[in-house]
Amino acid sequence: MKIHNTKELKHLAERRRRVAEAIGLRDEILLIGAGDPIPLPEGTDQTYPFYAHPEYYYLTGIDSPGGVLAFDPRQRSSKRWVSFVPGVTEAEKMWEGRTQLAGTSLPRLEPWLGARRGRPIINLGAPLRGVRSDESDVARTREQFTHVRRAKDEVELSLLRRAAAATAKGFSAIRRHIRAGVSERALQAELEAEFFRNDADGVGYSTIVGSGPNAAVMHFSPSPRKIRRGEFVLIDAGARVDRYVIDVTRTFVAGRKPTHFQRDLFNLVLEAERNSISRCVPSAEWKELHLKAAIEMTDGLIELKLMNGNAESLVEQGAHTLFFPHGLGHLVGLGVRDASGRHPGRQKDETPALRNLRMDLPLAVGYVTTVEPGLYFIPAILNDAKRRRQYRQSVNWDRVDHYIGCGGVRIEDNVLVTKNGPEVLTASIPTDW
Secondary structure, eight states, rough: OOOOOHHHHHHHHHHHHHHHHHHHSSSSSEEEOOOOOOOOSSSSOOOOOOOHHHHHHHEEEOOOOOEEEEEEETTTTGEEEEEEEEOOOOOHHHHOOOOSSEEEGGGGGGHHHTTTTOOEEEEEOOOOOOOOOHHHHHHHHHHHHHHHHHHOOOOHHHHHHHHHHHHHHHHHHEEEGGTTTTTTTHHHHHHHHHHHTTTTEEEEEEEEEEGGGGSSTTOOOSOOOOOTTOOOEEEEEEEETTTEOOOOEEEEEOOOOOOHHHHHHHHHHHHHHHHHHOOOOOOOBBHHHHHHHHHHHHHHHHTTTBOOHHHHHHHTTTGGGGTTSSSSBBBBSSBBTTOOOOOOTOOOOOOOTTTOOOOOBOOOTTTTTOOEEEOOOOHHTTOOOHHHHHHHTBOHHHHHHHHSSSSEEBBEEEEETTTTEEEEETTTTTOOO
């Protein structure tokens, strides 16, 4: 059982205060469900690892299967929030080692709601059985709640720094293993073991290790494939500490000096990343950062004679997505894509150049975002006949065909926005070869 210290309890109380103020409920009851474990599909009593819904965890700091956090705006401040937690059974104690969490017994939730019968209920977190909520109320409340969660407090930043330190140790250790004949899966094992040796309690997401052509698969699961000399090796991984996650990517060349083309492509992505990081300041519009990075990399592709024309015009048409098919980044924290999305009240921007954007926000102090430009040679995209017709004048297809199969380059760091400029939480992980 996790026991919160005084500082953590203070921050949990402050989070609840800020959420209550932001969502502005007057008569509605707010219920936030933790969720329930999901059984493995194998006829045993095992379940997938349980993680409480982030909206529940953010305000409670506990992973309580079946837990419910309730809020009644009519109560005086000290009684507005009630944490209902289930009792721990003998079997759970025996098989899982679980201990009883502090809180109000879950069976008391029913009479608590009965005393408030007739009032509307807004269900956030995991859906609760038998609870009906107006979808528009839920959407409005979730939008405001999500916005509150975007700026990280001191406790959250402390956890992210610990996760960044563990991640740095992992990437430092893995460099000496990147050579011809080593499998992608072996690299994964070495990397994750080092995370655990350095304070991590898990990985932030499924580790990505892609060598050669696999480096062009966005979420490639490490395979038994053995790395070949001179190939790109792309590793996207991060440690997790108390549910808080770091998300880093580095791209290497195995076993020998990179070719001129590999170095040019790498330096093009690295320059775009460094420029984008420098722009992570309060009030900067994320979509503008994305567009600038796209234009810079497209201009570089023109210099490499892979594309033709004017970079701004090509990006406006969406031609850059042939090689840069994802957004520049996303917020990270309590989960790998924590509280991203759009600023309250904004509609999705349908501009072709922004169709792969993961968030549309002005940056603010306390936000932690990934910055992850990348350039790839993805057969599924570049061999598509429709795209070849659409961009027949914009791309030097004969030259591009020469590099299909080489994989790609992505470089990613995690950046804290401060009033004094960007702070790179993952700066201790080298980007050089």
